Amino acid sequence: xxxxxEDNEEDQRELLAALPYQIWxxxxxxxxxxxxxxxxxxxxxxxxxxQVLVKRYETWENGLKSIQTSGLHIEISFRAPLILCIVSRHxxxxxxQLDIVFNQILSMLSRKSLKDVYEKxxxxxxxxxxxxxxxxxxxxxxxxxxxxxxxFSSGFRILPLNCSDREFIVNLMATSINEANLNNxxxxxxxxxxxxxxxxxxxxxxxxxxxxNIVVNLIETHNSLRDGERFVPICLPNFNQNGYLHAxxxxxxxxxxxxxxxxxxxxxxxxxxxxIRIDIEDKMLQYKRYAQLKNSxxxxxxxxxxxxxxxxxxxxxxxNVQLSQICCSSPEKPxxxxxxxxxxxxxxxxxxxxxxxVNNRVKMFFYQLETFSLFxxxxxxxxxxxxxxxxxxxxxxxxTAENMLKILRKYExxxxxxxxxxxxxx
Numbered sequence: 001x002x003x004x005x006e007d008n009e010e011d012q013r014e015l016l017a018a019l020p021y022q023i024w025x026x027x028x029x030x031x032x033x034x035x036x037x038x039x040x041x042x043x044x045x046x047x048x049x050x051q052v053l054v055k056r057y058e059t060w061e062n063g064l065k066s067i068q069t070s071g072l073h074i075e076i077s078f079r080a081p082l083i084l085c086i087v088s089r090h091x092x093x094x095x096x097q098l099d100i101v102f103n104q105i106l107s108m109l110s111r112k113s114l115k116d117v118y119e120k121x122x123x124x125x126x127x128x129x130x131x132x133x134x135x136x137x138x139x140x141x142x143x144x145x146x147x148x149x150x151x152f153s154s155g156f157r158i159l160p161l162n163c164s165d166r167e168f169i170v171n172l173m174a175t176s177i178n179e180a181n182l183n184n185x186x187x188x189x190x191x192x193x194x195x196x197x198x199x200x201x202x203x204x205x206x207x208x209x210x211x212x213n214i215v216v217n218l219i220e221t222h223n224s225l226r227d228g229e230r231f232v233p234i235c236l237p238n239f240n241q242n243g244y245l246h247a248x249x250x251x252x253x254x255x256x257x258x259x260x261x262x263x264x265x266x267x268x269x270x271x272x273x274x275x276i277r278i279d280i281e282d283k284m285l286q287y288k289r290y291a292q293l294k295n296s297x298x299x300x301x302x303x304x305x306x307x308x309x310x311x312x313x314x315x316x317x318x319x320n321v322q323l324s325q326i327c328c329s330s331p332e333k334p335x336x337x338x339x340x341x342x343x344x345x346x347x348x349x350x351x352x353x354x355x356x357x358v359n360n361r362v363k364m365f366f367y368q369l370e371t372f373s374l375f376x377x378x379x380x381x382x383x384x385x386x387x388x389x390x391x392x393x394x395x396x397x398x399x400t401a402e403n404m405l406k407i408l409r410k411y412e413x414x415x416x417x418x419x420x421x422x423x424x425x426x
Contacts, residue, residue, distance in 0.1 A: 022035065022036040022037065022086070022087045023035075023086055024036070024047065024086075024087075025084050025085075025105070025138075026050065026051060026082070026083050027118070027123075028055075029051070029081075029118075029124065032044060032047045033082070033134070034134055036138075036139075036142070053076070054076060071089055073088050073091040074087050075095060081115060082102070082114065091353075092346075092349050092352075092353035093356075096152055097145055100210070100213070103214060104138060104141055105134065107137070107214045107218070108131055108235070109127075109130060109235070110241060110242050110243060110244060112242040133222075136222075137221060139221075140220060146342050147338060147341065148194075149317050149348045151213070152349060152353075153317070153326055153352065155209050155319050155326040157194065157195045157326050158325050158327060159195035159300050160301055160303060160414050160415050161297075161300070161414065162292070162293075162296065163413045163414060163418070166197070168287060169198040170200060173198060173200045173280060176276050176279045176280050176283070179279075182269070185202065185264050185265075186201065186245055186264065186265055187261070188201075188261070188262050188263070189260075190258050190259070190260055190261075191215070191259045191261065192257070192298070193300060194220065195300075196212065206239075207236075207239070208238040208239075210237070210238050211237065211238045214234070214237075215234070215236075219261070228250070229248065229274055230249045231246060231248050231249070231270040232246070232247050233245070233267070234246075245263040246263070246267050246270075247261055248261065248263075248269070248273035248277070250274075252280075252284075253294070256298065257298060262276060302330035303327060303329050303330050303415070310400045310403075310404075312389040313387075313400055314332070314334065314335055314372065314387045315329050315331075315341075315344055316328070316329050316384065317348060317385045318382065318383070318385075318404075319383040319384075320381070321381055321382055322381060323416055327411075327415040351367075355376075363377075363378050366394045366397060370390055371390055372387050372388065372389065372390055373389065373392050373397065375398070377401050382405070384404065386400070386404070
């Protein structure tokens, strides 16, 4: 080995050690597609090593899945024609993270398209030219892994809203589409602040939380979508991993309001969908509570912990299991900044990983650390996860959780989407 090669490998090892977390995506033929550090070509030896290891153990019944070293966890997923790999200092939820990243890739290039491109272009095709913007999508996933306590919970985060206002929006969206006699709209979704406001759908079409997360990442990673209207193909893997829907995307109130997405089965539906958006905006102006509705959608009410009447409670996450819907408390002292919230969210992430490993057999969990305490209560109908001060007792945590449950159930009509999704003709 030449001195230049040795220096290059040393540089790569230093780069790998300096980053506490990395995601790599490559083709099963060893071609680099994505690296968290953005230096795919310089990391070619690592990509080659991953490809060799995967192929070497491909004959095993389950293949190579993970490698454990001191303080470093490597998770590998081979999903022909792609190989995905996470290198992390934290072992939590790595398999689920690979699932989420893979679904983000499929949202841009469906499973069928992935297979077809290598069959037509050959093993050495550089897929990066077909995945423009993949770095933004994957980085949005990574941000969620650290900053969003909902991301590993298989649920929708719902924007708090007056029940009658939400019902008005659902009926308005369904009526506008049905009156236009469009039978190609699978879903109509209204989103603000990464939260679901309203959804209508064609009968027998269901939107999963995983697919909703893909939709949210799409609009959050493209600020240009706020300017005017866009019509883009998107694959929702849980809906149909081999095909595309065509998403009409437009922000209401000239880009200052929530985002309206109309997902159609027709690639020629742009102008018809644009008319529906205009109709929705016009009819909103006639709503008797228009001013209050607009304010609620642009500046939603925060959900403060003081409503729960416990000084030692710092944060909570509540899930209605039947609805697959989640609400979280708004940031309050002593955890306000993103970095501070990331720290306590790690407690949620660790618990979700543990619960998954024991097949969700945990029903109640209390764990004290030096900086905070975690209390989780799991039943068939709800999940309640709380971050308390490190000095709280198990008895106080339990009593507070019981009181919180009574209060939260009173709030459900505002916090959760208790209406059935509006149905579309077709």
